[in-house]
Amino acid sequence: MYYDNNFKDCIDCINNENSVFFGLSNDEKKILSQNYTCSKYKKNEVIYKEGDKPMGLICLSKGKVKIFKEGIGGREQIVRMAKPVGFIGYRALFANENYISSAISIEESEVCVLDKASLLKVIKNNGDFALKLINLLAKELGFSNKRTVTLTQKHIRGRLAESLLFLIDTYGYEEDNKTIKVYLSRGDLANLSNMTTSNAIRTLSSFASEKVIALNGKKIIIKDLKMLQRINRLG
Amino acid sequence: MYYDNNFKDCIDCINNENSVFFGLSNDEKKILSQNYTCSKYKKNEVIYKEGDKPMGLICLSKGKVKIFKEGIGGREQIVRMAKPVGFIGYRALFANENYISSAISIEESEVCVLDKASLLKVIKNNGDFALKLINLLAKELGFSNKRTVTLTQKHIRGRLAESLLFLIDTYGYEEDNKTIKVYLSRGDLANLSNMTTSNAIRTLSSFASEKVIALNGKKIIIKDLKMLQRINRLG
DNA sequence: TGCTATTTGTGTTTTAAAACACCAAAAGTA
DNA sequence: TACTTTTGGTGTTTTAAAACACAAATAGCA
CATH class of the missing domain: 1.10.10.10 (Winged helix-like DNA-binding domain superfamily/Winged helix DNA-binding domain)
Known part of the structure; x- marks a missing residue:
């Protein structure tokens, strides 16, 4: 993994029409885009691992990432697959917990990390945006509940x-x-x-x-x- | 199940110090408490079932409730157990979906239903409250992910x-x-x-x-x- | 109160999937 | 290039848990 704040894909995370950020005011976008760092990962590199402390909201602008939990005897269960433009690691960030899962790129990927404080500022001042995040988490929870049943039954x-x-x-x-x-x-x-x-x-x-x-x-x-x-x- | 808007436990859902509503302004509490209905359930009564459309945020003020999904051949998987003061059915409400699980009282219970529109109004205007809900959903998602792994492994x-x-x-x-x-x-x-x-x-x-x-x-x-x-x- | 239905409890059989063992093919890498 | 490591593939054995079957106890109900 190496840092590179100059590739423009990162802007995508904020401006892409499929992003939850789509619809924010220019001021809000400015707050977010002033506080981010970008990095590239080759195939099979660790983006974060179980137990790590989230440093911000990670946006995947390019590539594909698997998110998995380690279980009995190190056996891993993939709980989610991420695609661009999408976010990873937001659960732990919003729960104020350390990561309970790990993220590994399954092909060459690019991510940017948005500063937590700036993000929280935007959420607090924009109710519609907050509702979007609430909606995102609720859908993700539904997916997880469904998976629990199908994987067991x-x-x-x-x-x-x-x-x-x-x-x-x-x-x-x-x-x-x-x-x-x-x-x-x-x-x-x-x-x-x-x-x-x-x-x-x-x-x-x-x-x-x-x-x-x-x-x-x-x-x-x-x-x-x-x-x-x-x-x-x-x- | 029968309706009864007069038992005071329902006020608890909004004022109880363990409730996510704790800390709201009096004005906000007023908005919420003006738009709710209460009901009592005996043991083993259905509060909502898979496929139903959520009518509001259900608060459990008394009793105990199991939330489960039906799987292969009707076999049920309990995904959550609710206790007072706590909320049930909020996932579907916030995801704008019909319920994907059912809720049944496992002992005599009392619930009140807070009107969705009033709730959304409060969320939109109170960023800290929105963040609390985001936090609640994120924690619940973590619980669900952990369960998926332990139940399968x-x-x-x-x-x-x-x-x-x-x-x-x-x-x-x-x-x-x-x-x-x-x-x-x-x-x-x-x-x-x-x-x-x-x-x-x-x-x-x-x-x-x-x-x-x-x-x-x-x-x-x-x-x-x-x-x-x-x-x-x-x- | 007696009668039915449900829940609890236990032994036996069956089976789906893991575990194991091994080889072939492909992909890294020195 | 040859060498090692990882991934893909297949047959066999073992096992954990479901399925089945049937009492006994308890709860619900007329």
Whole structure:
């Protein structure tokens, strides 16, 4: 990781129309944009880890990041996948706690960190913005509650199907409109779906032999979305 | 369930020092207290159910409530337990979604419902209050993420131990300082811990024969808290 | 009060998924 | 380039927990 305050993608975090900051006044944007630092991460670099103290609001302007918790025997559970423009580490920041999860880039990524004090100032003075954050957290909590139930109750095939659908939903497709636009290792796919690596590999092969997907290295091509949704629903 | 706007416990939701509303100005409290309805529920009555549209912020002024999601084959997972003074159903309200979980009283309870519009008005005009809610949601999200990992990774004994510690943490002890102050059925204890009823019964008996707890009907008496915490950590 | 329904409790069987063991392929790296 | 490490892949064994089955006790109810 190295610091670099000069690449302009960081501005995106504040001005991008998909950002929660979209709609802030110029004064407010100025407060935020005067207090940030930027950095780049290569693939598989740690952005923060469990136990660290949040230094600000981290915005992902480029790349992809996995957020996971370590459980029994170091086994990791991916709780979220971040894409640009999006925020990471805001839960701990707003809870005034240290991180309870870790964030690692799964491809080359760029982030900027917005100073906490400036952010709090803007929140306090802008009720609509505060409501947006409340809305964001509430949705995230709903997602987490749903995951708890599916990860504990669905069978392996259902869990993997759900993960694939989640990845499509988060990152979309390549230009061919059928290849999922993210390359996870079998191990990460397993960590996302609460299963062992061998079971992820095995179940992926099953899906492939059933012509639900096709595999090409780390690329996953969706051949039968309806069927995948069906497997997701029925378990 | 029946309506009754005259019992004074409802005022508690706004004035109680443990409430997020504590610290609001009199004007703000007035706005909120002018727009609420109260109701009483007997044991095992539905307060809201999955799919319902939230009508306002529900405050529990008396009693105990379980919040759960239905999963595969109707199997329920308890995601939260509410105590007075506390709020229920706020996630869906703030996410502008229908409920994704259901709430059922596990003993006689009293709730009041604060009008959504009035609440939003107060949030928009009081940044500190908004931050309190952001903090509340962020903590709840942390709890949910932790649960996801422990429910999927811990073994039965560890999961049950964690649930018992969670119940102690939430409801505390009776006057004897060792009986958990909530009476859940074995089925509910199972739904809280992601296991079948028979396994909850079996594991409780194991704990009892190991002198970690003692059982007296639905009463659970903690005999060896250190050991219970140990089982929770290692199990 | 007796009758039904639910909850509690225990033994047995089945099964889904982990654990283990091993090899092949690919990707780093010296 | 060869060498090491990581990732992908597959068969076999083991095991934790569900599923099933059936009493006993308790609670709800007419």
